Amino acid sequence: MSATSARLLSLSAATMLLAISSTHVLAQKKYDTGASDTEIKLGNIVPYSGPASAYGAVGKAQAGYFKMINDQGGINGRKINYISYDDAYSPPKAVEQTRKLVESDEVLLMFSALGTPSNTAIQKYLNAKKVPQLFLATGATKWADPKNFPWTMGWLPSYQSEGRIYAKYLLKEKAGAKIGVLYQNDDFGKDYLKGVKDGLGDKASSIVIEESYELTEPTVDSHIVKMKSVNPDVVIIFATPKFAAQTIKKIAELGWKPTMIVPGVSVSIGQVLRPAGFENAQGLLSAHYSKDATDPQWKDDPGIKAYREFLAKYVPDGNPSDSSLMSGYNIAETMAILLKQCGDDLTRANVMKQAANLKDVQQSTLLPGVKVNTSPTDFSPIEQMQLMRFEGENWKLFGDVLTGELGTGGSGG
Incomplete structure (x- = not known):
């Protein structure tokens, strides 16, 4: 073989190797609308105004949580772009804002939309578009219906x-x-x-x-x-x-x-x-299902200490006694765990696949014994709660952690 032929053969092998490695990189990184090498766009609606405006704290906590994540370098190197709009707890407004998030802002998914009426109004639209409607801030039973609504998953324990x-x-x-x-x-x-x-x-x-x-x-x-x-x-x-x-x-x-x-x-x-x-x-x-940040029994708890530090830095006007802030924080933590689990496959289909594959996830501010679990047939991430009684200025837990029996699917009444 001549030196020229050897060089050509070597060059050809190198080109093939480069092509294979490039294909491997491409195979590893998959994106749908709303995701890229640098960013993941999450859409949210919450009532910052109107009759249920107390729940606006959920959105404020989540905005703070994702800012904290971004300050720490993001998730798998990507920054979270959390776009949250006010729907005033109004179903028509919820539809309008959701369409804007999906069609104009081009988010990867809808995250933690709050309220049963609002989520009911947008559920069919998101499922038809195959846009994940994930970790809803409502415990309506109908969010756990993967057969009829495979793109919708709740988060709170079922009402x-x-x-x-x-x-x-x-x-x-x-x-x-x-x-x-x-x-x-x-x-x-x-x-x-x-x-x-x-x-x-x-x-x-x-x-x-x-x-x-x-x-x-x-x-x-x-x-x-x-x-x-x-x-x-x-x-x-x-x-x-x-x-x-x-x-x-x-x-x-x-x-x-x-x-x-x-x-x-x-x-x-x-x-x-x-x-x-x-x-x-x-x-x-x-x-x-979660710890109370004002309860003295948790004052030395590492999860609550970290939560209070988070509030002080990222939600400085937030009151630790507002449990809606804790809800927002908890749901955002589940989303961060899920996105990390998705790796470089940030397609909407893989997001739902991973959402249905959360196993015994322990979060820092959930009560001991309460874990996040899902499967392709179980779209109810949290199914455990503990009874409590208000005494003095705090809630006191009593009895065992109870698991509510849930049917598969179901109607929301």
Whole structure:
């Protein structure tokens, strides 16, 4: 073989090697709209205004969390571009803002959109477009329906599951008690109501009054007066923060002392209990899945220490007693874990594949024993909660961590 032929052969081999290695690099890095070598775009809607504006803290915490991640170098070398718009808890506004995020901002996915009505309004659109609708800040049962909505996955424990936990407690500790239920007249409230009725089973007749209110009402005082006329021993308050606070306060003003239960979405000391008056909330019951940053039992906990440092630096106007900030932080942490797991395959299909493959994920601010788990047939990342009682100025956990049984799929009421 001549020297020229040898050089050509060597050059050819080098070219082939280069082509193979280039193909390997290309095979490793896959992107859909909203992802690149340098950036991952996440779209979000949250009510920064309107009747549920207390939940705006969720978006503020997430913006702070992703700024912290970016300051640390991003995820797999990519910065997170978190684009969050106000939908005022209005379904038509939610549709408008979501279309803007998908079609104009060109986000990779919709992340942690808040509220059952808003997510209901955008679910079919996102599934038709095959855009992930991930880690929703709502516990409606219908978000865990991979068969019919393979691009939608919730995050919070299911409202129906939580309702069944309260029913279990009442059957054991308050057998024979008359129960009154105040609920928001939408998917959110009806989902909770269904859960507690299912949990009570043949004892559901112990519910002596079901009183619904509209989100547009300025106050629920008249509903509470009506409920008192029936005088139930237990009042379950399936309401968002503003109305939960009003209810607790009005019950106290009436000199009425039933056992009261509020849902996990309305346990914020800053947004609910302080406005209602700590003295009016003594003995209040609920259930939760994450640590309370103001609870003395966690003062030396590494996860809570890191969380408080995060708030001080990235959400300086945030009050540690606002549990909505903790929710935003927790959901953002799950998203960061998921994106890291996606590696360099940032296609929408792989994002959903990895979202359905989270195994025993332990997060720093979830209660001991509560882990994030998903599978291709289980789109409910958090299924465990622990009961708690409000005493003094803090929630006190009691009993075991309970797992709510969830059906596959389901309707949201």
